[in-house]
Amino acid sequence: MRVVIAGFGKAGRQHAEAIRQVPGVTVHSVLESDRRVAVEPFTRASGWPAVLADPEVDAIALCLPPGGRAELAAAAAEAGKAVLLEKPPCMSVAELDRLPGSMGVMLQHRFRLPRDLLDRPFKDATGTLLVSRPRDAAMHYTGWRGDSERALGGIAAHLGVHYLDLACQLLGEVESVDLRDLRECAPGIDVRVSGLIRFTAGSTLAFTIAADVPARAEHLVIAGDGRSLAIADGAVSLRTGDRLQTLPAEPTGAMRARVYEEFARGPDLCSLERARPVTVVLDEIRKAGAR
Numbered sequence: 395m396r397v398v399i400a401g402f403g404k405a406g407r408q409h410a411e412a413i414r415q416v417p418g419v420t421v422h423s424v425l426e427s428d429r430r431v432a433v434e435p436f437t438r439a440s441g442w443p444a445v446l447a448d449p450e451v452d453a454i455a456l457c458l459p460p461g462g463r464a465e466l467a468a469a470a471a472e473a474g475k476a477v478l479l480e481k482p483p484c485m486s487v488a489e490l491d492r493l494p495g496s497m498g499v500m501l502q503h504r505f506r507l508p509r510d511l512l513d514r515p516f517k518d519a520t521g522t523l524l525v526s527r528p529r530d531a532a533m534h535y536t537g538w539r540g541d542s543e544r545a546l547g548g549i550a551a552h553l554g555v556h557y558l559d560l561a562c563q564l565l566g567e568v569e570s571v572d573l574r575d576l577r578e579c580a581p582g583i584d585v586r587v588s589g590l591i592r593f594t595a596g597s598t599l600a601f602t603i604a605a606d607v608p609a610r611a612e613h614l615v616i617a618g619d620g621r622s623l624a625i626a627d628g629a630v631s632l633r634t635g636d637r638l639q640t641l642p643a644e645p646t647g648a649m650r651a652r653v654y655e656e657f658a659r660g661p662d663l664c665s666l667e668r669a670r671p672v673t674v675v676l677d678e679i680r681k682a683g684a685r
């Protein structure tokens with residue numbers, strides 16, 4: 395599989411490193427409009443129309459800000475290219491509905507969990523989620539990151555999304571989102587959000603995602619139907635009855651490579667359709683910030 399990386403900021407470079415680890419997947423070229431950004435050792439693509447028309451391009455990794463990305467994804471699919479979206483995958487549920495669910499998405503933390511667990515979601519469970527990823531708002535939320543029309547949101551959409559997606563993978567379809575606290579550093583750019591998510595299978599998740607607390611933590615705990623799960627800073631503990639299974643934290647870069655391994659075969663665990671529940675939650679946060 396020959397991949398064009400569109401956008402060569404931090405995310406684009408992470409994609410390049412992930413591809414380097416996967417046999418049979420290579421970087422065809424990099425599409426980066428800012429000439430000040432070096433793309434070496436890769437070739438710089440001449441432009442979007444040329445990428446779409448090139449028969450040697452098998453796939454496009456869209457590592458661009460979320461605003462306007464769906465239109466590019468749709469055009470790439472129309473041109474017969476496989477598409478891998480950076481997170482957050484879509485600006486809204488309506489946008490997700492316009493794209494093929496078979497596209498891939500870089501929500502690599504899904505690969506932390508045993509597949510049999512993901513194939514048997516919790517029912518009537520209760521859970522808590524805390525994500526604290528400290529960021530200096532004046533330094534971090536600048537440029538496109540400070541523009542809600544391009545960024546979608548702040549801490550929840552760009553850093554909290556991983557563990558929020560994990561919770562949704564385990565708890566299923568979202569029924570409602572009740573936000574209790576929303577703090578912003580700019581219109582539509584959240585730095586702390588708390589609330590309660592109800593799922594159609596009877597489960598609930600209380601969550602807080604924060605950028606304004608000076609300590610890092612990522613903890614997800616779910617209990618229900620004879621099982622309990624805890625994920626703390628990437629390490630997983632799963633108890634089923636008297637049986638305890640533990641999985642050490644896998645390096646994030648290795649999980650990105652696993653996304654590309656699957657993407658080359660055809661998205662399954664990393665498919666866009668599996669991102670629908672977390673997109674519902676982010677959509678509700680976005681709407682609350684717009685009010």
